[in-house]
Amino acid sequence: MKNRVFIAIFIFFLSFNVYACRCIEPSHSKAFELSDIVVIGEALEISPLTGNKGSIAIIKVNKTWKKKIKSKIGILSITNCSFTMDKGKHYVLFLRNEEYGLYSTGRCSGNKLVSNSKKLLKWLDTKKSYAIDNKLE
Numbered sequence: 001m002k003n004r005v006f007i008a009i010f011i012f013f014l015s016f017n018v019y020a021c022r023c024i025e026p027s028h029s030k031a032f033e034l035s036d037i038v039v040i041g042e043a044l045e046i047s048p049l050t051g052n053k054g055s056i057a058i059i060k061v062n063k064t065w066k067k068k069i070k071s072k073i074g075i076l077s078i079t080n081c082s083f084t085m086d087k088g089k090h091y092v093l094f095l096r097n098e099e100y101g102l103y104s105t106g107r108c109s110g111n112k113l114v115s116n117s118k119k120l121l122k123w124l125d126t127k128k129s130y131a132i133d134n135k136l137e
Helices: 002-014 028-034 118-125
Strands: 037-048 054-065 072-078 090-096
Touching: 028 090, 028 118, 037 072, 054 090, 090 118
Parallel strands: none
Antiparallel strands: 037 054, 037 090, 054 072
């Protein structure tokens, strides 16, 4: 009887379309290469999207690589591979350009908390950084 219940439960869960986010953490150089811009920034506001499919975050940019950007930017992180941020924490973020002046990122992009990024920050220090453009705010 226990086996039949277990099998029934197992088949029940197999009937759902569940897509887990799986990725291999990219190397620093690969994450840098695949991004349009890299920033260090503080999460000022986080707004969850409907259906727990991600969030939109407002980030105060402290440092940037690859190009100049304004001091506050919007970041979209959607799908089951969304990158979760906490308000008030500082992150190294690998971003892609999106429409309407937004950027996007995901769990598999190489993002890290600044407090866990000693090697990454040392590596980024070998790259050209840009001043924050406060005029673009």
